[in-house]
Amino acid sequence: MRDKELYTQILGIRSPWQVAEVELSVGTGEVKVFVEQESGAERYCPKCGAACSGYDQRRRKWRHLDTCQFKTILVADVPRVECPEHGVLTVTVPWAEPGSGFTAMFEALVIDWLKEASTLAVSRQMKLSWNAIDGIMQRAVKRGLQRRAVYAPKRIGVDETSFRKRHDYVTVVSDKAGAKVLHVADERTKESLSGYYESLSDKQKAAIESVSMDMWPAYINATLEHIPGAEEKIAFDKFHVAKYLGEAVDKVRRQEHKALLAQGWEDLKGTKHTWLRNPWNMSARQWRDFKALRQSTLKTARAWAIREFAMSLWNYVSRSWAEKGWRRWLSWAVRSRLVPVKAVAKTIKDHLWGILNAVVLKVDNGHAESINSRIKTIKMRSRGFRNKERFRNAIYFHLGGLDLYPAGIRR
Ligand SMILES: [Zn+2]
Secondary structure (H helix, E strand, C coil), rough: CHHHHHHHHCCCCCCEEEEEEEEEEECCCCEEEEEECCCCCCECCCCCCEEEEEEEHHHHHHHEEECCCCEEEEEEEEEEECCCEEEEEEECCCCCCCCCCCHHHHHHHHHHHHHHHHHHHHHHHHCHHHHHHHHHHHHHHHHHHHHHHCCCCCEEEEEEEECCCCCEEEEEECCCCCCCCEEECCCHHHHHHHHHHHCHHHHHHHHCEEECCCCCCCHHHHHHHCCCCCCCEECCHHHHHHHHHHHHHHHHHHHHHHHHCCCCCCCCCCCCCHHCCHHHCHHHHHHHHHHHCCCCCCHHHHHHHHHHHHHHHHCCCCCHHHHHHHHHHHHHHCCCCCCHHHHHHCCCCCCHHHHHHHHHHHCCCCCCCCHHHHHHHHHCCCCCCCCCHHHHHHHHHHHHHCCCCCCCCCC
């Protein structure tokens, strides 16, 4: 008798449901709580809520949070009703979502743990199989994405990240607000990004103010095709431009170092990282030590100065001044006689429109970069993603900013 009262309280069972029986099995460390509907309780269609006549019932089980250190299983004969409009359906139970073998409270606890610990640790701690955990994660993500369906992001970024092998990519669309992931798609093709745009309503597409990205034709074309006014919204990201220029500086240095060494000069020996370091991150002493090098007549010093000039061009406010600045830079870079620098300058010239958008819209992919490094952590913590589907789900789960909990549970 006492047990029934205790479990009614612990499980939060309320009318028209009641605890019928509690069965404790010390041997297996399990407690089974049998729950039933009060006799004469009204039954309703889960779709339309109309009162219906009963059809039959089916025995179902749900794992609940352990109670008094016993693995706790809820058992109930769940009625099916016959709705004149919707046919035969299983009634909803207040403690679990349809299709789950766990109570909502149990799923919520697993979700909390997964946010803190690796899948392996959660699997051990909660005595759950990987498949069970995967199911809970999948349901959580599905719920979260459904709840977010009407959200209209304004400033988004798109970037690629590698999945497992070096040349196996996924496309990640992120929201600058809150730095959360909006969409994950296979590959890095036009279709990868188009799939995201096609999931949006016209209103949501029109709400997008900027799309920051690398100068990557697939993403450019997808955006031009789907987003109204994309010519003014595509913003080529500062970090990617900086990366290309950094690579050009490094190429110039390698070539020059080789040529100098051949003549017995070691001016550039051990300087690789000095050239690539952001001056803002140098100490006063490092900057002083760097003076002789950067003011030298070396080709590498010229490439470095060209790169630094480009980095100063992101601060303009007016489009016409920004354009003047970039044109001046382009003429310098093109006349530099440094082949790697000229190659990047050509790319920048072809994409100047989107660089100017980035300057005046004041957007960059900084948030996407931080998401990228968090994705790497997820990859490490969930070693053994057997397929992309799980990887994708984990990204949504951890970085989607989603409301993941079962209905009725708020954290
Ligand atoms: Zn109905």
